[in-house]
């Protein structure tokens with residue numbers, strides 16, 4: 065039995081205008097990428113796409129082909145351009161920038177090492193500005209509990225024209241500086257088991273890379289992957305993507321598997337929301353899967369705000385769940401009350417339906433913080 069929870073009521077979106085804008089972004093991105101290739105101006109891009117075209121399309125091969133020449137440049141860019149902004153109940157709206165390898169910035173902030181720390185980072189073409197998915201998660205978290213919440217914004221490094229560049233070189237570089245910040249917080253007395261890395265889409269895999277460096281060695285901490293990105297990650301080696309060995313407990317919530325999200329299970333617990341693949345109920349015009357892919361923010365935020373309302377059941381398929389063939393199987397709440405002993409594939413037939421307002425969370429208005 066599921067409790068009906070209304071989607072967030074403050075999201076009134078001109079859906080058609082937003083979809084048009086998104087379609088334009090993707091069209092421009094694709095066109096620009098092709099033009100760049102045709103001009104032969106970028107050997108790196110040409111090489112990447114040749115690899116993909118020849119069938120060498122796993123993230124591992126892409127990374128190996130470029131990482132040596134670009135690593136130093138990418139690392140330097142990441143160190144100067146990734147933004148970490150701390151929010152607490154004392155400064156819910158006015159975030160304070162903190163910096164990796166700069167303990168003074170941490171000690172002069174409201175960071176409290178005795179409290180749990182929750183991070184949120186975004187995916188491709190997104191950011192953490194007000195009304196973004198991560199900003200909404202931050203608000204829900206601080207309403208729910210007294211945490212340190214750190215938003216990780218790498219939008220200045222986002223290779224907006226070529227997704228593959230992000231996968232191959234940007235995320236590994238960003239993960240290095242992100243991991244340094246997590247390590248700084250551990251050095252300041254925080255417990256690794258109090259660290260919770262939340263990431264959407266590419267941000268889910270970024271969280272995995274960070275967890276591998278900082279949490280996995282202690283077998284502590286939690287990672288929540290919100291519809292982890294699928295393209296170039298499906299079938300790739302676990303060292304390049306979110307995987308169960310990246311923290312003590314790794315969960316993934318799938319809403320758009322097979323399009324923008326990954327289908328395969330990548331966590332200790334994988335929850336397939338309303339089936340988890342294709343289009344979510346309520347997304348009438350799901351251009352490129354964006355509505356369903358971004359709906360996962362609503363799914364997680366509603367689960368944070370209603371900790372006992374959303375129950376997932378261990379089950380082999382959505383069809384079997386709906387046929388009530390999995391009655392009596394293990395269950396777990398979604399959100400912060402998730403049973404961290406849960407293992408395997410779970411499904412939820414939720415009363416929460418998507419709508420076009422979900423898109424806004426991936427393409428927030430661009431006013432600054």
Ligand SMILES: [Ca+2]
Nearest residue numbers: 302305306307
């Ligand atoms: Ca991994």
